[in-house]
Amino acid sequence: MAHDLIVFGEDWGAHPSSSQHLVSHMAKEREVVWVNSIGLRKLSLSMGDATRAVRKLGAAFRRKAPAPRVAAPGPVVQPLALPMAESRMGRAVNRALIGGKVRMAAAGLKRPVVWAALPSAVAALGALGEHGVVYYCGDDFSALSGVDHAAAQRMEAELVSRADLILAASEMLASRFPAHKTRLLPHGVDAALFGTPVPRPADMPEGGPVAGFYGSLAPWIDLDLVAATARLLPEWRFVMIGAAQTDLSAIEGIGNVHRLGARPHAALPGYAQHWDAGIIPFRDTPQIRACNPLKLREYLASGRPVVSTDFPALNGYRHLIQVAQTPEGFAAALCASLTDTDGPGRQAAVAAQSWAARAAEAAAWIDAL
Incomplete structure (x- = not known):
């Protein structure tokens, strides 16, 4: 019962x-x-x-x-x-x-x-x-x-x-x-929501490859890493979606970093499916070592490449994700993602979850x- x-x-x-x-x-x-x-x-x-x-x-x-x-x-x-x-x-x-x-x-x-x-x-x-x-x-x-x-x-x-x-x-x-x-x-993960093709959002930046993040812009996000990587890749557009919950001065004034604010959950697949790579730039903290972020499986369900800092919840998916800790490593991984064609493999990995x-x-x- x-x-x-x-x-x-x-x-x-x-x-x-x-x-x-x-x-x-x-x-x-x-x-x-x-x-x-x-x-x-x-x-x-x-x-x-x-x-x-x-x-x-x-x-x-x-x-x-x-x-x-x-x-x-x-x-x-x-x-x-x-x-x-x-x-x-x-x-x-x-x-x-x-x-x-x-x-x-x-x-x-x-x-x-x-x-x-x-x-x-x-x-x-x-x-x-x-x-x-x-x-x-x-x-x-x-x-x-x-x-x-x-x-x-x-x-x-x-x-x-x-x-x-x-x-x-x-x-x-x-x-x-x-x-x-x-x-x-x-x-x-809602694999159907994130895997069913939807149109590209009108506010997605044009003019170069796009690296995207969504979630709270909180103290556990390594904004210094995002800023340094954006400066190394001026031809890329870095899209940050989410409510500001910490000091954002590290990314302010950088021309190729675009803050779009918060978006409804149902709108997120449009961004995740149409950026060139999803990023998870977490700091190494006790909170992050214990976390299991929803966005990890959602990014994978969208089929797009993923570049992330290292934390334990990546276990089981590391063969599908490029892990980097430094701005130079992040930049290299993003560039490599442009030739990544294993979208079906990423989607299959979370289809049953x-x-x-x-x-x-x-x-x-x-x-x-």
Whole structure:
């Protein structure tokens, strides 16, 4: 019998996370209540944090939430909670605030299991009438940028002890948890979305080969590497798609670097299919060593060549990717990609790794609890 799900994840529709992909498929056979994020961020006086706080407060008190850009698999709950509350009183307040609101939305669920994609979900455990707890670990919260690491680690340790099943997105993450209840669940890919030909976007730069990246322009992106490579290859166009989440001065003022801003997920195949090579210029950090980026399989599903810095999640795909660490190496790999014709091989390598297949694995483990 399928367990219904109470999912604690990031804000629904904010970006197409692995939890959203997986739960969307599992929702075809079970009811789902989605609980928007309970913060893990360090509190600051920044305008971004203030705006986020006002938005969440407004959503928590709004009688009816606005329709998300992507249809949710069930009711979406915006909890009102004290961020990173660890005191006995703070935890009691959050347990009451979150539990009451979620129980109302989940009143009709059958044998619900909590899917906790954020350690902060531990605040509500035991107050929801859950039949089990799954910790879905897709990131290294002890190293994730912008997170209160010490508090996140304490919450994660408690969540791990209370979880009946732990699903880890990478081998490095899986190695940190008790083996008897941990399963490796690598990310999947929408191979049909990224492999079905679509027109070239009108804002794709002309006048030379294009190297492209999409994703958050965050501290773990090596913008110095991008800048130096762009200067070595003035005939290339470097397209950077994504919201700015760090200082971008390293790439500002370079004529062949084009920032296009964020784009909807459904629009990304048009870029990935029509640039000459996709790039993954990650810095070497603990967070990156533990990551399993969605864009890796999406780039491969598009069929275009991929040039990347080195990190463990490339294992299994290294024969399809050119790995470089220096601007000179990146430039040489990009030039070599212009004669690369193994698009079918890249697409074949990820064809069977669909989100539907990954969700079926997760569902089987959950329903066996």
